[in-house]
Amino acid sequence: MPPQIEIQAANIVIRGDFNPAIFHPSWFASYELIRQEEADAAKIQIVHPDAAVFSTDWLEFNVMRDRFLASTKLESHYDSIRDLVISILGLLSQTPLKAMGFNREFHCRLQSVEAWHSLGHKLAPKIYWEELLANPGMKSLTIQGTRSDSLAGYIQVKVEPSNIIEHGIFVTVNDHYILHSDKPSSASSEAIEILNEYWNLFLDRSLNIANTICKLEGEE
């Protein structure tokens, strides 16, 4: 059986200055960003001037004073996450923003324990470590690359053994954008433009990265 992606999630993170107290599910429903039924059924962990954390059946939402996160584990709702963030940025266009990140994570099942070890050796050759450590093994590997588009930022990929799937790997992709605009309203527009233009590209690229890494185990 070829390597298979079994679990995945995607999220959008924004760094800036936020007021968590306003992010109550009822606020979202009042602007029809989520259904009223979703707001009523939301599991609220906290809504406070320093933090807002709640979840619905498809959305995990967390805001601190300097960080904003919208996440989903349902591939059917990846576009809804983007739309939700666009809406929020549009409604709160005066919020100072500094950076935005698209993140996707995958748990991939490999064919066998031998394939799992083989992939670890390919990504992190042990030849240099065997003189220094007994039984060296790859615990975590992070590789960062520059962007191939005109935007400021980077792309970072992290690979680890999966703690959920036996003989699996955990791949995460962070697509980081630096927001340069001096005025809050410009930063918001810039972030909205990036979400409109690059979210689908990010989904395709991150899936390609994960699939390529998972399939390395089978290559000689």
Next chain:
Amino acid sequence: MSQSDTLIDIAQNYPSEQNLSTLEKNVIGDRVLQVQDLLFESNSDDVDYTGFRHRNGSTDAVGVDTSKILFSPPPQPIGYERFQAIQKWEGQVISVGEETFNAQLAPLIGEKDAQQEAELYIVDIDPSDHFLIKPGAIFYWSIGYLDGRPSGRIKASILRFRRLPAWDANELKRAKLKSSRLEDLLNVEQ
């Protein structure tokens, strides 16, 4: 445990000179720090780091000490639902009838044939979304496997309409127009 039970329990265990508002502040402060530490990766020298992922091995982002919080989180589920799309389209409503609506479909995942038209039943849409079914409305239609349920895998169809505040649609139009102009420019240069 109800919220009021938790507050009483905390009040009984704290020095009597602390009033409830101070207690609440301390407890929430602790809670905020717990959430902050657990959610975001701290091993970064970039103050504007935007990486986030669930803890490897965890099905949820937040695992908290319930002895110090005002809200008791729901019990962690043994598994969680996850959806893997095998086919996904972005659709735009063309016209709306009494029982059906017509839409243009552009494939996003799966077989990427040319755009096609489809007729969909309004009854297949959640009643609370019916007001969104208008000519020009955008929706996302996914067909795939819903896993993580105790009863096993099911093949599911999920259709969700795009929700944007009205004036944001203009921003979107402007952004798309700008993108379209850039595309034309690039095509000319080639």
